[in-house]
Amino acid sequence: MLNLHLLYPEIGLAVFALVLLTADLFFKGGKGKFLYFLGVFSACLTLGILGLAYSSPETYQGLGTMWTVDPLALFFKVLILATVILVLLLSVEYKPEAAHGHLGSFSALVLLSAVGMMLLVSAVDLLLIFLALELVSISSFILVGYERKDLRSSEGAMKYFIIGAFSSALMVYGISLFYGSMGTTRLTEIYPLFAQRSSAMFILGCLLILVGFGFKISMAPFHLWVADAYEGAPTPVTAFLSVAPKIAGMAVLLRVFTHFVPLASLDLSHVLCFLAMLTMTVGNCTAIFQTNVKRLLAYSSIAQAGYMLIGFVTGGILGREGVLLYSLVYLFMNLGIFAVVIHLGNEDGYELDAFDGLAKRDLALALLSTFFLLSLAGIPPLAGFIAKFRLFQSAIQGGWYWLAVVGVLNSVISVYYYMSIAHHMFFREPRRAEPARRGWIVTGTVALATAAIFLFGLYPEPALSTVRLSAEILPARAAGAARAAAPSTGPALLP
DSSP states (O other): OTTGGGGHHHHHHHHHHHHHHHHTTTOOGGGGHHHHHHHHHHHHHHHHHHHHHHHOHHHHOEEOSSBEEOHHHHHHHHHHHHHHHHHHHHHHTSSGGGOOSOHHHHHHHHHHHHHHHHHHHHBOBHHHHHHHHHHHHHHHHHHHTOOTTOHHHHHHHHHHHHHHHHHHHHHHHHHHHHHHHHSOOBGGGOGGGGGGGGSHHHHHHHHHHHHHHHHHTTOTTSOTTHHHHHHHSOHHHHHHHHHHHHHHHHHHHHHIIIIISOGGGGTOHHHHHHHHHHHHHHHHHHHTTOOBHHHHHHHHHHHHHHHHHHHHHHOSHHHHHHHHHHHHHHHHHHHHHHHHHHHHHHHHOSBGGGGTTHHHHOHHHHHHHHHHHHHHHTOTTSHHHHHHHHHHHHHHHTTOHHHHHHHHHHHHHHHHHHHHHHHHHHHSOOSOSSOOOOOHHHHHHHHHHHHHHHHHHHOOHHHHHHHHHHTOOTTHHHHHHHHHHSOTTSOOOOO
16 A cells, blocks of 8 residues: 555554553553553654654655645644543543543543544545544444443433434445545545536535534534533543544545535535534524533534634635634643533532632632633633634635624623633632642643643744644645646636
């Protein structure tokens, strides 16, 4: 297979996952926590291997048989591995008094899901996209139902499985229509055949593929599984699902629908504009009525997906950079608030009442939690404001004024339910008299996330520069050669 060495990070991480599955037979009870740290080590080592692609791009970046390693793929792989590292560390402090066996299996499933996502962001063939997506989905189904004695966990996993299977069937049908109209599933080969884009079969295939991804990234109206799955899953799994699969799905959508098959060339931009407005509105308006923090953050994540979809509607380089920047910022502000939720949930559960009087028990933690919430709402000078501003700027520059207006109005709505959590922290009496106890992992995660949202908010230039460099999609060379060979009247696929 051509350029198999480009997949060494994925192969290495898969090997580590198999080692963890085997080691799980020998490490039981409290000793099993060692396997969490082994999983963290394997993710860190894989992150180091990715550094080779940055230091030697001529060797470790390129186009393979069904995959590519380019700046866009590397950017999202780094975000995925960072999420894995933080989630596995937070898992160490999740319900420590209830720790039991199979911790190696848990870590292995997280790593296998990460392998699927890393393959997904590199894929340039629809078959590999589907197989990678199934690896992510199967691992996620098991992780959601990991607490087998919890009926909510089993219920959430079952709903996730049924809706996930339905979305996969839609995607397979869409891929078959795509193949039937184009004669290939390789996205790098479709340019000379793109004159058939007006065929009903091709457009329907693209729509079904988009709908299939809509389920994965929790785009309305395909979001019905999200709240139950997030509420029932172990909280570290909820944190993982709210970030990693979402940004991986956004990455492959960027590659497919802004580069190889731009939605504007199919006259589908208005459809996606409507879906983006619907997603952010449904997510924000439904979150207002939630009393469970995990369900509230589930609907918040739906709204965040709606904001990111703005970048796909505009379709230009500014929109693509906006999606990358928002993905980077979203990782820190969402995992930051989930670190607090995991800590408090260990003591008082996951109702909003768990935040009662937190300012009197731990003022620093309450203030930092408020910063995460304000950043999610897009309040300056925090990083969430810079990320949203970039997306709204791309909408206005592209002439999508109503989309920008709806995005701003939804950001205002989100302030209400985010600040309802702050109200519980600062204006309610505490449920416990003793100070809140924080482990070093929660403290470190919160500190790291806080530093990131302030750094990117007050001095965004390094993040913006990184995003500009990472927005490059490598197969442009192959597609450019195809463009040169195609008639001059052919459609312009690449920005």
